[in-house]
Amino acid sequence: MNSSGSTKEVVMGEEIECGNSSSSGGAPRSGVVVGGLSPLSETLWRERSSMGLVGDGDVSARLTWKDLTVIVTLRSGDAQRVLDGLTGYAEPGTLTALMGPSGSGKSTLLDALSGRLATNAFLSGTVLINGRRTKLSFGTAAYVTQDDNLIGTLTVRETISYSAQLRLPDKMAREEKRALVEGTISEMGLQDCADTVIGNWHLRGISGGEKRRVSIALEILMRPRLLFLDEPTSGLDSASAFFVIQTLRSLARDGRTVIASIHQPSSEVFELFDYLYLLSGGKTVYFGKASEAHEFFAQAGLPCPPRRNPSDHFLKCVNTDFDKVKSTLKGSIKMRFARADDPLEKMTSAEAIQRLVAYYSRSKYGHTARQKVEEISRVKGNVLDSGGSQASFCMQAFTLTRRSFVNMSRDFGYYWLRLVIYIIVTICIGTIYFKVGTGFSAILSRGSCTSFVLGFVTFMSIGGFPSFVEDMKVFQRERLNGHYGVLAFVIGNTFSAMPFLLLISVLSGTVCYFMVRLHPGFVHYLFFVLCLYSSITVVESLMMAIASVIPNFLMGIIIGAGIQGIFMLVSGFFRRPNDIPKPIWRYPVSYMSFHYWAQEGQYQNDLKGLIFDNQTPDQPKISGEYVLQKFYQIDTGRSKWIDLSVLFCMIIAYRLLFFVMIRINEDVTPFVRGYIAKRRLQRKISRNQLSVASPELVNRVPSLRVVVADPASTSFEVVDLNT
Numbered sequence: 001m002n003s004s005g006s007t008k009e010v011v012m013g014e015e016i017e018c019g020n021s022s023s024s025g026g027a028p029r030s031g032v033v034v035g036g037l038s039p040l041s042e043t044l045w046r047e048r049s050s051m052g053l054v055g056d057g058d059v060s061a062r063l064t065w066k067d068l069t070v071i072v073t074l075r076s077g078d079a080q081r082v083l084d085g086l087t088g089y090a091e092p093g094t095l096t097a098l099m100g101p102s103g104s105g106k107s108t109l110l111d112a113l114s115g116r117l118a119t120n121a122f123l124s125g126t127v128l129i130n131g132r133r134t135k136l137s138f139g140t141a142a143y144v145t146q147d148d149n150l151i152g153t154l155t156v157r158e159t160i161s162y163s164a165q166l167r168l169p170d171k172m173a174r175e176e177k178r179a180l181v182e183g184t185i186s187e188m189g190l191q192d193c194a195d196t197v198i199g200n201w202h203l204r205g206i207s208g209g210e211k212r213r214v215s216i217a218l219e220i221l222m223r224p225r226l227l228f229l230d231e232p233t234s235g236l237d238s239a240s241a242f243f244v245i246q247t248l249r250s251l252a253r254d255g256r257t258v259i260a261s262i263h264q265p266s267s268e269v270f271e272l273f274d275y276l277y278l279l280s281g282g283k284t285v286y287f288g289k290a291s292e293a294h295e296f297f298a299q300a301g302l303p304c305p306p307r308r309n310p311s312d313h314f315l316k317c318v319n320t321d322f323d324k325v326k327s328t329l330k331g332s333i334k335m336r337f338a339r340a341d342d343p344l345e346k347m348t349s350a351e352a353i354q355r356l357v358a359y360y361s362r363s364k365y366g367h368t369a370r371q372k373v374e375e376i377s378r379v380k381g382n383v384l385d386s387g388g389s390q391a392s393f394c395m396q397a398f399t400l401t402r403r404s405f406v407n408m409s410r411d412f413g414y415y416w417l418r419l420v421i422y423i424i425v426t427i428c429i430g431t432i433y434f435k436v437g438t439g440f441s442a443i444l445s446r447g448s449c450t451s452f453v454l455g456f457v458t459f460m461s462i463g464g465f466p467s468f469v470e471d472m473k474v475f476q477r478e479r480l481n482g483h484y485g486v487l488a489f490v491i492g493n494t495f496s497a498m499p500f501l502l503l504i505s506v507l508s509g510t511v512c513y514f515m516v517r518l519h520p521g522f523v524h525y526l527f528f529v530l531c532l533y534s535s536i537t538v539v540e541s542l543m544m545a546i547a548s549v550i551p552n553f554l555m556g557i558i559i560g561a562g563i564q565g566i567f568m569l570v571s572g573f574f575r576r577p578n579d580i581p582k583p584i585w586r587y588p589v590s591y592m593s594f595h596y597w598a599q600e601g602q603y604q605n606d607l608k609g610l611i612f613d614n615q616t617p618d619q620p621k622i623s624g625e626y627v628l629q630k631f632y633q634i635d636t637g638r639s640k641w642i643d644l645s646v647l648f649c650m651i652i653a654y655r656l657l658f659f660v661m662i663r664i665n666e667d668v669t670p671f672v673r674g675y676i677a678k679r680r681l682q683r684k685i686s687r688n689q690l691s692v693a694s695p696e697l698v699n700r701v702p703s704l705r706v707v708v709a710d711p712a713s714t715s716f717e718v719v720d721l722n723t
């Protein structure tokens with residue numbers, strides 16, 4: 001896993017031991033086990049080292065950032081400075097809390113440090129890991145987002161086990177994988193709920209705090225050295241928040257570098273932080289030991305009044321919205337009794353922020369931080385390698401298929417509910433068209449029955465869209481953290497759905513076929529079921545492709561319904577094929593419509609070989625071939641199996657489209673958005689509305705994502721972290 005051979009390097013004439021967590025300063029390693037969490041992690045780490053899963057026992061990641069500025073370009077053409085010259089560091093064994101009011105730039109700082117900035121965000125400054133510039137993406141560092149996108153039907157143990165199967169090497173013994181999973185469960189204090197389901201809309205599952213811990217567990221499974229967490233306590237009560245942060249502290253004590261943004265910690269939670277990075281309006285208000293923040297505020301002339309939660313005071317000082325709160329409460333009893341010892345009563349928040357920012361930069365705190373950054377940056381440690389999956393492609397595809405199958409079989413809303421509705425609807429069809437026969441009126445009835453089954457019944461498959469969206473959310477989280485590839489996901493999703501779609505088609509197709517008494521014969525029955533199966537699968541594939549680009553229930557369903565409505569119109573039932581206007585609707589749209597092929601095949605399957613009564617008994621009978629040619633305008637010389645083959649080809653085409661859509665979303669869309677954002681930035685620079693270091697380099701790199709300063713020189717250079 002680790003790409004670096006030696007852990008020793010000569011830097012500026014000194015021999016420096018690199019990558020050894022024991023040399024990392026910060027808090028002592030392990031041993032400190034809180035909240036009933038076991039010291040298993042360290043033992044497991046050693047085990048994994050012996051398995052060759054980690055390099056030379058190196059578990060450290062020293063992160064430094066210097067003069068970090070992030071500018072975002074807005075749709076209006078304006079540019080906004082979100083972060084302004086931030087400098088700081090995070091060492092192994094420490095938990096750093098990013099705090100600040102809403103919109104102060106906490107998430108942006110996390111994104112900048114973890115290489116996840118949006119395409120319209122431009123970064124200048126230096127970000128170094130172990131003294132080196134490293135591309136952090138797809139799994140190099142673990143990133144736990146605010147949302148717990150988990151599969152609701154799996155238990156905690158299953159969720160972590162599947163993740164282990166997806167990422168650990170195939171050759172690793174099953175027992176070892178199990179031990180690692182169990183170790184992670186104990187490490188995160190999840191033993192009590194290990195066999196409880198995560199929960200979804202119809203399943204009562206684990207609590208919000210436990211969900212957070214499961215999300216963290218999934219990311220620490222591969223023992224990343226760097227762990228970023230965006231608001232890990234949001235939505236939790238203070239006790240759950242305390243346990244989550246306690247767990248993070250314990251993870252940090254195992255030699256990891258943990259950085260978490262947090263909103264409003266209680267005093268108990270605040271005491272768990274090693275370092276505090278306090279931001280306001282993208283500027284550093286304070287960076288240093290959390291325990292010294294109290295002293296810093298006092299020295300800056302804004303001491304925390306007695307009996308006030310220090311973190312509340314710090315946030316109150318740096319939040320301009322408190323001025324509005326004060327003016328709203330003016331005259332209220334609370335304000336009349338406002339503390340005389342509260343420094344904020346004598347100044348506005350804007351003045352307080354100005355004072356703190358200015359004091360920080362000239363105080364020993366700012367000075368020490370800058371000095372420490374220089375020191376740490378000079379030490380060249382191991383290069384961080386990708387912490388992504390080490391499992392083979394086949395193992396990933398197999399595990400994803402199994403996991404998805406288990407989820408589909410347990411989630412009532414995924415297929416079971418649809419199966420019930422399908423059967424009810426086909427029973428309705430069966431009773432309405434019961435024993436349709438071969439009378440004159442049956443000519444139209446058989447056609448309309450086929451059109452309804454292949455049009456409306458397959459249309460009901462869009463009901464699965466919400467489940468697809470949930471699947472896509474889990475996929476996106478796992479993909480961003482490098483758990484597996486796109487192809488493995490597409491294969492897993494395709495194969496896991498097959499048995500359910502077959503079941504739906506066989507059951508509802510059988511009900512319909514035998515109640516309506518469609519063309520007798522096993523081959524005719526088989527064709528009807530296969531036609532229904534392929535049509536439903538095409539709709540599923542179409543909806544998956546839509547879900548990959550439009551992750552919104554309502555929008556996705558509207559778009560999916562719209563596309564199917566157009567395809568139905570040109571299927572040859574509502575307007576006969578030769579009557580469909582030629583350019584566009586007949587060619588190519590009707591040929592793109594799966595309804596067209598499905599109906600053409602089923603009409604032949606049902607009508608060919610049948611003899612129908614004429615309007616009056618004395619008139620000659622009508623053959624099915626005649627109806628097909630003259631009424632439905634279908635070429636009877638072409639085999640119905642060709643129509644079915646086209647449908648199966650469409651399934652493959654839509655699945656390929658699904659794959660392509662994901663790749664476009666991952667690669668092309670960010671490139672295009674980045675390009676547009678870059679043009680906006682260039683315009684700003686050329687109009688002298690914005691000053692960016694080395695603007696000529698911004699122009700030179702076509703796919704600019706990040707502007708990074710080279711620490712070895714004073715000049716800036718542009719680095720495209722996407723390549």
Ligand SMILES: Nc1ncnc2c1ncn2[C@@H]1O[C@H](COP(=O)(O)OP(=O)(O)OP(=O)(O)O)[C@@H](O)[C@H]1O
Pocket residue numbers: 072073074082100101102103104105106107108109118119120121
């Ligand atoms: N890619 C972007 N495009 C446009 N604006 C952005 C972008 N990223 C951040 N911003 C803006 O930068 C500011 C800081 O955003 P950020 O999400 O980092 O704040 P935050 O401190 O994490 O807030 P919160 O605590 O509410 O999540 C906000 O005003 C936000 O709108």
